[in-house]
Structures are given as C-alpha cells and as structure tokens.
C-alpha cells in the first residue's frame with residue numbers, strides 16, 4: 356500500500372463500484388468521499404463522506420494528492436465533465452482505477468480518470484480517452500477508440516476497430532459490429548445490435564439498431 360490519499364467525487368451507486376475495486380487492490384492509504392453537504396458523515400461501504408465540493412481545495416492542501424470522479428452517468432456526462440475540470444484546475448492527480456478482475460492488455464493507450472470494472476476485457480491496440488467508464492463485464496476488442504467521457508455499460512461488446520465518440524453511452528448488453536463508428540454525444544439503448552455507423556447527438560436502439568430521435 357502507498358501512503359497516498361485519494362478523494363472520490365460523488366457518493367452514489369457508481370462510487371460503490373469504484374470503491375469496491377479500490378478496496379480489493381489496497382492501493383491508497385486513505386480514501387475519502389465528497390458528496391452533497393447534507394450527506395457528510397454518511398458511510399459508503401466502509402468509507403465516509405468527509406466533505407463537499409467547497410472543501411476540495413482544503414483537502415488538496417491537506418495532502419489529498421489524488422482525486423477521481425465517481426459520479427455515474429447514463430447518457431449525459433456533463434456533470435462528470437465539469438467535476439473532472441474542477442479537479443484538474445485544483446491540480447489533483449487523476450489516476451486510472453482498474454478492477455483486479457479485469458483483463459487489460461499492456462498494449463493499449465489510456466488517458467486519465469478511467470474506470471475499468473469487474474471482469475471487463477480491453478484488448479490490444481485500443482485507446483481510451485479521459486474520464487471513460489468501461490463498466491462491469493464489458494468487452495472492448497482490439498484496435499478500438501473509446502473517446503473521453505464515454506460510458507460502455509455492463510456487458511456491452513465492442514468488436515474490433517470500433518470508434519466511439521466523446522460523451523456517448525453504449526447501453527448495457529449491446530453489441531457493436533467491428534469497424535462501426537458511433538458519433539459523439541450519442542446514446543445506444545440497452546440490448547442493441549449496432550450494424551451501421553451512428554451519427555453524433557442521436558438516441559438509437561433496437562436489433563438492428565436504428566436512430567429513434569435527435570438528442
């Protein structure tokens with residue numbers, strides 16, 4: 356274990372997933388959670404909510420060198436993006452958090468603030484942008500590009516050479532055919548089978564996946 360102290364920003368369900376991964380890896384000496392002021396003192400798994408956004412600078416000065424956004428999102432990651440920017444401005448170091456049960460190739464490129472959940476697989480030649488969530492049991496095959504703040508939800512299968520634009524959500528248990536391009540700020544609904552490219556700013560779902568409306 357290092358003597359490094361980490362803050363998790365957002366104390367909801369996604370925080371529990373990330374915290375559970377952290378507790379199994381035993382990487383940080385202290386973990387504190389930041390949430391709404393009214394939730395200070397509440398326990399998440401076995402870590403406390405110790406402050407709110409207004410306290411971030413104080414905690415940084417007190418030796419919390421690392422911080423990570425644990426607010427989740429389904430389709431609109433704008434709050435996650437804003438929190439990430441706030442952490443960068445305060446000069447926190449933003450690590451990647453990778454569950455020990457995942458299988459991640461050594462031959463991938465990762466920016467920062469990425470969560471890779473339980474039993475996820477990321478294959479060689481893939482790149483993952485900052486703030487992305489690669490959730491439980493998802494598979495990202497070889498040579499994919501997963502842009503920043505996108506969320507690959509549990510069980511989704513992203514076949515080889517797929518490109519996913521920033522801020523997009525690939526719904527749980529969807530399958531994206533090899534070489535397909537999915538635009539930015541787009542939502543693919545749960546259980547979709549994506550056979551063709553999907554544009555920016557659309558909601559699409561179904562088997563075969565079809566654009567339903569603009570976002």
Ligand SMILES: CC(=O)SCCNC(=O)CCNC(=O)[C@H](O)C(C)(C)COP(=O)(O)OP(=O)(O)OC[C@H]1O[C@@H](n2cnc3c(N)ncnc32)[C@H](O)[C@@H]1OP(=O)(O)O
Pocket residue numbers: 429430490508509525526527542543544545546547558559560561
């Ligand atoms: C750890 C975690 O839990 S991470 C979170 C994982 N969760 C996900 O990935 C969820 C992704 N979200 C979805 O799939 C949502 O259903 C969305 C975003 C596609 C649609 O949401 P909404 O716009 O609220 O649609 P709404 O629920 O009102 O449904 C509208 C219609 O679309 C249909 N529909 C909604 N989603 C889907 C889908 N994935 N596939 C097929 N049909 C769908 C509904 O049956 C409904 O049909 P109807 O009008 O004939 O009754």
